[in-house]
Amino acid sequence: MNSVQISALFCKGCAYCVKFCPKQILEMGTVRSRKGHFNPVVTDPEKCIACGICATMCPEAAIEVTKGE
Amino acid sequence: MAKVYTRPQSLLPVPSGFCPGCLHSMAIKLVGEVVDELGQLDNTMHIIPVGCSTLNLLYWKGDNLGSAHGRAPAVATGFKRCCPERLVFAYQGDGDLASIGLAEIIAAANRGENFTVIFANNSTYGMTGGQMAPTTLIGQKATTCKMGRDPADSGYPMKMCELLSTLEAPAFVARYALNTPKGVNEARKGIKKAFEYQMAGKGFTFVELLINCPTNWGMSPLQTLEYMETNTIPYFKPGVYKDKEAEVK
Ligand SMILES: Cc1ncc(C[n+]2csc(CCOP(=O)(O)OP(=O)(O)O)c2C)c(N)n1
Ligand code: SF4
Ligand code: SF4
Ligand code: SF4
Ligand SMILES: [Mg+2]
Numbered sequence: 001m002n003s004v005q006i007s008a009l010f011c012k013g014c015a016y017c018v019k020f021c022p023k024q025i026l027e028m029g030t031v032r033s034r035k036g037h038f039n040p041v042v043t044d045p046e047k048c049i050a051c052g053i054c055a056t057m058c059p060e061a062a063i064e065v066t067k068g069e
Numbered sequence: 070m071a072k073v074y075t076r077p078q079s080l081l082p083v084p085s086g087f088c089p090g091c092l093h094s095m096a097i098k099l100v101g102e103v104v105d106e107l108g109q110l111d112n113t114m115h116i117i118p119v120g121c122s123t124l125n126l127l128y129w130k131g132d133n134l135g136s137a138h139g140r141a142p143a144v145a146t147g148f149k150r151c152c153p154e155r156l157v158f159a160y161q162g163d164g165d166l167a168s169i170g171l172a173e174i175i176a177a178a179n180r181g182e183n184f185t186v187i188f189a190n191n192s193t194y195g196m197t198g199g200q201m202a203p204t205t206l207i208g209q210k211a212t213t214c215k216m217g218r219d220p221a222d223s224g225y226p227m228k229m230c231e232l233l234s235t236l237e238a239p240a241f242v243a244r245y246a247l248n249t250p251k252g253v254n255e256a257r258k259g260i261k262k263a264f265e266y267q268m269a270g271k272g273f274t275f276v277e278l279l280i281n282c283p284t285n286w287g288m289s290p291l292q293t294l295e296y297m298e299t300n301t302i303p304y305f306k307p308g309v310y311k312d313k314e315a316e317v318k
Contacts, residue, residue, distance in 0.1 A: 010084050010085075014090035014290035016090070016290065019291060020249075035084065037089065050073050051073075056250050056254065059087075059093075060084065060085060061076040061077060061094075061101075064074055067071045067072075067073050
């Protein structure tokens with residue numbers, strides 16, 4: 001399965017990934033990270049097409065995207 | 070399982086020093102992706118300016134060399150002439166490059182020095198709290214122009230790509246906006262082209278990246294992307310302003 005890993009160390013909660021995901025499967029979480037930011041969560045991982053747009057638009061290079069078999 | 074995107078190796082594994090949503094992070098990330106792709110990290114020399122991008126000192130994994138405000142092109146000139154085999158880039162803000170360092174950038178471009186300038190334009194003096202820069206847009210508010218920039222008083226925002234492309238020597242001069250995936254992908258290609266030209270000894274290369282400053286613009290990160298679309302991009306038009314190779318063909 002395709003997957004998206006979001007680093008709570010690097011993420012600063014700008015929501016650019018949420019805005020640009022073509023599948024609209026990212027949403028800002030409601031719990032602050034230890035860094036004090038809200039991090040996005042993947043609402044429907046099954047729908048991820050591993051396009052990498054979220055990672056492209058993440059200024060902090062906080063997202064890694066993996067394409068499954 | 071194939072990685073579609075991994076964090077560039079050219080960045081240190083620490084959080085950047087930039088504010089949330091600041092596209093300085095995006096700009097240096099793109100440089101990191103290109104340097105990774107070219108396998109040049111150990112060979113780069115990053116010339117550090119004065120401004121928020123000085124924070125890259127604690128973020129860029131390769132060698133850094135500091136310079137006085139606006140003087141990065143002069144320092145880059147000296148370093149590149151001594152070590153021509155190194156991949157040298159100066160990363161400068163708009164206050165640094167278009168105001169205090171205006172003479173240095175024009176002189177280096179005019180001499181056709183063989184290094185690359187990454188020009189991160191956020192139309193403000195970010196680090197010092199949002200004063201008007203030479204690039205502040207007409208009507209854009211700043212701490213030193215509360216009513217918004219008035220050309221009758223402060224002149225018009227300076228278009229550095231347009232200005233530098235009138236010079237004979239520069240090999241590549243281009244502008245990209247980092248507020249959309251398309252702009253980001255084009256900017257990556259532009260940075261790569263500039264670095265390849267430098268490695269082939271073609272001369273001075275200049276890549277302007279339109280970025281934001283959520284903190285001093287007084288907007289949320291998402292609002293700045295819209296502001297760029299409706300205000301910054303119509304004035305600072307993205308595009309390739311000079312490409313010596315294209316002229317030859
Ligand atoms: C000689 C000198 N003059 C003034 C300053 C104060 N100063 C520090 S950063 C800065 C402006 C930076 O603006 P810009 O280059 O646009 O970078 P940004 O922070 O917006 O990325 C100024 C005026 C300084 N450090 N040294
Ligand atoms: S890889 Fe594409 S589809 Fe998957 S979360 Fe990121 S932007 Fe959305
Ligand atoms: S784009 Fe990056 S920094 Fe911004 S919210 Fe998404 S993961 Fe966090
Ligand atoms: S002050 Fe502006 S330019 Fe500087 S890090 Fe913050 S958002 Fe970026
Ligand atoms: Mg600036």
